[in-house]
Every structure is written in structure tokens, then in C-alpha cells.
Amino acid sequence: MDLQRYKDKIMSMLKMLLETDMKEYIQLVSLKKNDFLVKEGEVCHYYYFVLEGILRNYYIKNGTEITTNFDFPNDIAANFTSLMLQQKSIGCIQAMTDCKIYRMKASDFDKIKAKNPSMQQIKEILISGYVILLEERLYSLQFCTAAERYHFMMEEYPYFIQQIPLTYIASYLGISLETLSRIRAKY
Amino acid sequence: MDLQRYKDKIMSMLKMLLETDMKEYIQLVSLKKNDFLVKEGEVCHYYYFVLEGILRNYYIKNGTEITTNFDFPNDIAANFTSLMLQQKSIGCIQAMTDCKIYRMKASDFDKIKAKNPSMQQIKEILISGYVILLEERLYSLQFCTAAERYHFMMEEYPYFIQQIPLTYIASYLGISLETLSRIRAKY
DNA sequence: CACATCATTTGATATATGTCAAATAAATCG
DNA sequence: CGATTTATTTGACATATATCAAATGATGTG
Structure with a gap:
């Protein structure tokens, strides 16, 4: 379930x-x-x-x-x-x-x-x-790199990126806005 | 409570x-x-x-x-x-x-x-x-540095350090054994 | 439309933390 | 106790990410 x-x-x-x-x-x-x-x-x-x-x-x-x-x-x-x-x-x-x-x-x-x-x-x-939800986030924060967390989010919650400003997404992922931007550029 | x-x-x-x-x-x-x-x-x-x-x-x-x-x-x-x-x-x-x-x-x-x-x-x-418990750990992982997390643990769970090998504590804190050792040295 | 504001990207550099290797220190066991 | 294993510390270096500053792009408003 x-x-x-x-x-x-x-x-x-x-x-x-x-x-x-x-x-x-x-x-x-x-x-x-x-x-x-x-x-x-x-x-x-x-x-x-x-x-x-x-x-x-x-x-x-x-x-x-x-x-x-x-x-x-x-x-x-x-x-x-x-x-x-x-x-x-x-x-x-x-x-x-x-x-x-x-x-x-x-x-x-x-x-x-x-x-x-x-x-x-x-x-x-x-x-x-x-x-x-908490366990999922905990897992991803404790053991994944910023890029892994971003890609995980894109897998699980693809609609986030369409409707939420990057500043908030960066904060949610626990990284800086600039790092998020760079991860996205490489992708 | x-x-x-x-x-x-x-x-x-x-x-x-x-x-x-x-x-x-x-x-x-x-x-x-x-x-x-x-x-x-x-x-x-x-x-x-x-x-x-x-x-x-x-x-x-x-x-x-x-x-x-x-x-x-x-x-x-x-x-x-x-x-x-x-x-x-x-x-x-x-x-x-x-x-x-x-x-x-x-x-x-x-x-x-x-x-x-x-x-x-x-x-x-x-x-x-x-x-x-989960929220507490999530908070500390998302927004605290390794040193902050260590000190938080020492505040909340001082008995951890007395009975648990550092390898496990490092993993629990989401940092490397060496980093933990250095944080402890500075303290 | 033009201006102002907000959002995002890019660059240069600093800092935190990881990794590998080696040295000590501590614990265990015959 | 001495030998062996395990745990911890230290050093040198690599990497990831943050920070600060500036440039560019997008959006909203009169």
C-alpha cells in the first residue's frame, strides 16, 4: 500500500x-x-x-x-x-x-x-x-547527494517543479538556490 | 508533553x-x-x-x-x-x-x-x-552542520557517546568517521 | 510598452566534508 | 603479559556545496 x-x-x-x-x-x-x-x-x-x-x-x-x-x-x-x-x-x-x-x-x-x-x-x-513521508525525506537527506535528492524529487513529485519557484525547492531539498540551478543545468 | x-x-x-x-x-x-x-x-x-x-x-x-x-x-x-x-x-x-x-x-x-x-x-x-523523533532528526539533517548535529546529539542523548562506537555514531549523524573525530577534537 | 521587481543563471572563490593512507590508542584473547 | 585485532586520530588532498556578486531572463503593473 x-x-x-x-x-x-x-x-x-x-x-x-x-x-x-x-x-x-x-x-x-x-x-x-x-x-x-x-x-x-x-x-x-x-x-x-x-x-x-x-x-x-x-x-x-x-x-x-x-x-x-x-x-x-x-x-x-x-x-x-x-x-x-x-x-x-x-x-x-x-x-x-x-x-x-x-x-x-x-x-x-x-x-x-x-x-x-x-x-x-x-x-x-x-x-x-x-x-x-518523513522517512522518505530523512533517508534522502541522510544519504543522498544534492543531485540525487533533486532527481528523486523529479521522479516522485514531478509536478513540484512546474508550480513552485526554485528558491523554495532549493530550501526544501536543503541546498542553496545556486547549487540547485547548477544541478539542473547539468541534467 | x-x-x-x-x-x-x-x-x-x-x-x-x-x-x-x-x-x-x-x-x-x-x-x-x-x-x-x-x-x-x-x-x-x-x-x-x-x-x-x-x-x-x-x-x-x-x-x-x-x-x-x-x-x-x-x-x-x-x-x-x-x-x-x-x-x-x-x-x-x-x-x-x-x-x-x-x-x-x-x-x-x-x-x-x-x-x-x-x-x-x-x-x-x-x-x-x-x-x-523523525521530525527532530529531519530538522537536524536538513539545516544543521555536522558539528551542530553532533552537539545536538550530545545535548539530547549524552549516553549515546558513552556506549556506542564512533563509526556507528558517524553513520547516524550522516558524516564520515574522520569528520566526527575532528569535530570532537575541536570541541 | 517601459519600468520595476522578482526569478534564475553563471562565475569566482571560500568552506565543509569526504576519501585514502598511515599512525596511535584501546580492547580482546590466548 | 604480549600479540593481534579493532577503534580512533591525524595528515594530505579531492570534491561537493555554499557564498557573494553580477548578469540575464521573466513577470507584473501603471
Whole structure:
């Protein structure tokens, strides 16, 4: 079972919920470009399901923005650590384009879970999907060169390059903008 | 709520279980130095709770061992991706010293969960703890220099350095043995 | 369209880290 | 204890990547 099938499963579950009386727990949110979905220092209370648009996850270190992830349609956007631990979020999530997003409060999610045990499985899938993502990124950062990481990204997420400025991609890959540019030139 | 409190919570829950009839699901495993707890290519079916000893998680890339984690007493050892997805494990877990370990089969864990809903919370804590660990490592790999990563490790896990050969620590930090040695010399 | 702004590329150089080889130091074992 | 193996350090050099500066290209706006 790979990540894509997870996402499909979660999205189809979401659509099912929207046809039941659980839909009261789900809200549609619209964001303009550059609006924030989650801000640094706030607790992230929601799971967000991206319908349209692209978002960027980043945080500030020594005055520099460090990009940790991008969220595309059908992705789940959230600061998981903040959500799971009810801690203030270290990072923020910002819309790179206008977005349409469903959101569900984590506490409501748990209410639904109590009524509908199959939601427990969905929650585990949500978290598992995130773990897979983290492990993948960890692996690639610990043991791959900048060029390998770039090519891996191009394999797995070819749509990144079409819609995201190179500055953000460089930061996401953990390399400088110039190095990224040179890797691309050689390719 | 930090990682240490998680571990304490999980361990105390484990001890509680051992005093109920759930204890039939928990087995004590003894390992000799260099024995494997999980082997590459096998599915990881158990959660392991380390009582005594130290284990190393690693996998092979291009003929080289890549160390991804160490497990000390009170840690939960498992290949989570393998466990959660019931996939063959990419890495293995090997005892660096003689070990005593409790294990519980993931499927039994789910049985217990059905009887005892508070176990659900424990499962989420287990996974959350792992997520926190991954994020921490990701952060340090993506944006810190080798020296910063070393010092961070010394802050967070000072006992690593006392009991683990530098070769493994270097691999864990994603740097060469020689670089690690030089960082330590400057310190 | 022309200007201003932002994004990307290119060049020159500095720095961090890796690699290979050798020297020490420490641990293990008969 | 002495011999052998294993772990760690040190040196010389190669390579990858960062940094700074400038040039070029693309995009948006009045």
C-alpha cells in the first residue's frame, strides 16, 4: 500500500462523510494567495484536506525561511506535531496560490471516531502516511547527494517543479538556490 | 508533553498489562550481542519494549551499513513502516549488547485495543513518539552542520557517546568517521 | 510598452566534508 | 603479559556545496 492509495482512501472517506450528518463537522475554507492556514506559535486544531491550490510549509531559522513541505490537491495539510501534541506550532503553512480546503477539527474527528470506529483506521492511515513521508525525506537527506535528492524529487513529485519557484525547492531539498540551478543545468 | 513522558507512560502501561490477563500477549525475549531482533526482508510483527541492553537500527545502501537509530532501555524498538504497512522491512535491528526485551504482536495489540479502548491512546502515543523523533532528526539533517548535529546529539542523548562506537555514531549523524573525530577534537 | 521587481543563471572563490593512507590508542584473547 | 585485532586520530588532498556578486531572463503593473 503506497502513499497515493492512502490519499485516495482518505479523500473517498471524506466524500462519504460529506453525504452523512457528519458533514456538520466539515467546513470549506477559501484562501487567497499568501494567506496563512497555520501560523507559527498557534496550535494547529484542524486536519486540512486540500481540494484546490498549493500550500507551503515552512519555519524560520536564524531569520531564514526553511521550507519543509508542499501540499497539493488531495494532500492532507497539517502541522502534525502541533496537532497531535496540542503544542504551539513551530512552523506555518501558507497558500502559494488561491486555495479551497476542507477542514475538520481534531476534536470533532475524535467524536466521529467514537460513533464510527472505521474512522480510527483513517486516523492511523493519516499518521502512517505522514510517517512514510518523513522517512522518505530523512533517508534522502541522510544519504543522498544534492543531485540525487533533486532527481528523486523529479521522479516522485514531478509536478513540484512546474508550480513552485526554485528558491523554495532549493530550501526544501536543503541546498542553496545556486547549487540547485547548477544541478539542473547539468541534467 | 515530551518524548520522555511518552516513554514513561508507555512503560507504565506495559507494567499494568503484565498484571492483568493481557500478559499472555506479552513475551520476554533475550538476545545475545549481535543477534537480530528484526531482519531485512522480514515483516516486523511486534512492538518491542527494551528493558535492558542497546540495539542498533540500520540498513544497507551500496554495500555500506547506514545507521538510522539506537534503542536504549525504555525505548520502543520496531520498524514502524514495516509494522504499520505489513511490508517487508528495509532495515534491520541488531543487538549491540545482550538484551532483555518485551514484545507484543501488533495483531494482539489490536485485540487488546478492542477490549480496552485506552490502548488506542497508547497506540497513538507510540506513533506520535516516532513522528517526533523523525521530525527532530529531519530538522537536524536538513539545516544543521555536522558539528551542530553532533552537539545536538550530545545535548539530547549524552549516553549515546558513552556506549556506542564512533563509526556507528558517524553513520547516524550522516558524516564520515574522520569528520566526527575532528569535530570532537575541536570541541 | 517601459519600468520595476522578482526569478534564475553563471562565475569566482571560500568552506565543509569526504576519501585514502598511515599512525596511535584501546580492547580482546590466548 | 604480549600479540593481534579493532577503534580512533591525524595528515594530505579531492570534491561537493555554499557564498557573494553580477548578469540575464521573466513577470507584473501603471
